[in-house]
Amino acid sequence: MVRSRLLSKVGSGVVALAAASFLAPLAFAQAPESNDPIKIALFDWTSVNLNAKIYGGILEKLGYTVEYPTADYLSSLTTGLTTGDLTIGMEFWATTAGEAMAASDATKETENLGPLGPKAKEEWWFPEYMKAKCPGLPNWEALKAPACAEAFSTAETAPKGRYLGGPVTWEGFDDERVVSLGLPFTVIHAGTDAAMFAELDSAYQREAPIMLWVYSPHWAPAKYKGEWVEFPEYTKECYTDPKWGSNPDAKYDCGKPHGDIFKYSWAGMKEKWPVAYKIAKAYTIETEVLNKMSGEIDLDGKAPEDVAAEWIAANEATWKAWAE
Template identity: 40%
Template sequence: MKSAFIGVALAAMAGAAGAAELGAVDEPIKLAINEWTGQHVTTHVAGEMLKAAGYKVEYVTAGMLNQFQAIADGDITATLEIWSSNVSDEYYKKMEEGTVIDLGELGLDAREGIAYPAHVEEMCPGLPAWEALKDCAQIFATAETIPMGRLVDYPADWGTPGADRMKGLGLPFKAIPAGSEGALIAELRASTERKSPLLITFWQPHWAMSAYNVKFVDLPEAEDACFTDPSWGPNPNEVNDCDFTSTTITKAGWAGLKDKWPAAYEILVNYKLSVEDQQPMMGAIDVDGGKVEEVVAKWMAENEAKWRPVVDAAIK
């Protein structure tokens, strides 16, 4: 995929005549920091773009599911990596109220699902077909789940999508929430090194997908009826008996953003990030031990042509 920045840069240069006022440059723009490395990269790139425009930026730690009240109240200005498959009802409520506004898509090609390291196929013949998990659940069992298999689900703050699928499909697995993104990675690393069985809820883009040769289970294709009509799908008694819906990754902000920081609003709306740009930075942090700030600063210096036109279009 070509860098998603290219189209934005051209559009930004074409619209340079419509540059906006900076607004309240004496007050910091506060960006939400959620619980995963990719989001940290996304947010710090945006923050550096805002700083290049002349703004002060603060990073505020906020739970992904509970950040929207703070945004509605103006305590957080924007959040920059919202996965449509994993948001709270509060998000949609605030959007309907108009206290949280849409800032457009981020540009990442994404997928979420139930996954496993490739070596697990030798232990559970029939994978990646989901039906194979019915017959080999016991190989995934642990002391806390026996006689059921163990699914390592997302951290509790991210919702329960893995548990929902196990119940919906009638699979004999108990979903155990991971403590963090780091805990999910530790599970993948340990399984790969020991060649042990592992079923996990995971996503791409993520450097671990290639590092640990992670594959997705083939679940029934998602349709809207899957989530509302129990009679739809292979389990006539449950909803959620299907794959994750196609994931859109968007940005959102405080309703007062455009009036208080007009140019910042333009920058954040036009800001895009590609998988090809984000994923190596994630690896530099999680695999090589780099600091987010240093990794992002290096990328910014080496890729000015990708982000500078967006900033210039907003302020010149």
């Protein structure tokens, strides 16, 4: 970074600070390069929208026009971002968007801007108190026992267990996984991310049965004591070759993949808004910080814009360095 190089080369701290102050405005002299709006996609979970508001807030500080259209998570990779109707999306999880990212890459109309920072994990999750009712957990094979399935059942699914999946736009292949592994469970999809975790909170307080999709980074694995189900380890072949795994006639007989979270942009962003593009490429955030801020929104009721503004104010040196 320019500032760090100056500090290492100039002996006087006073001179170094003066030089840094003089050069700082020059880094942003060409921004905004266009008054057309930079369209940052919003999806249906908290952390991605928080990252969108932080990034957008930084751009607004630099004079850019920013819009926040709500988009479909997976199809945005192969529609909105390819056409430029969307400029950037801040979170695409390799755990669920791997196929869509590959399809997007093939168009040559989008650009993978690199990892956000946190590592993604998404899987079936249960509260610790359910282990007494389903001996053998977290091994997935415990779920095949009728008594265990019934322990996770509700009035709408009994005697089958109930698995609360994410919104259908997240995909995740849970319906296919239940069939492939012969699990006596019914998959129910939550309407929204907020509804899913509100149901977890209600069940947890009552020690009621619940099995659901929990992901990290997120505040839930820190707030609630529980474990992820241990399915057969994911491999690419599990999702593409029916002969792989315990069921020779079906795909998805394994757990979900783990991996990075990536930022994606419309390919034309680099040329049209080079400073904004540079900031997006450099933008990273720590898992613990993201979890804490997401909790402030979901648990403490803060507005995403307010949490984003606090981060921007506290980290001005960081985001200014991203453009240098």
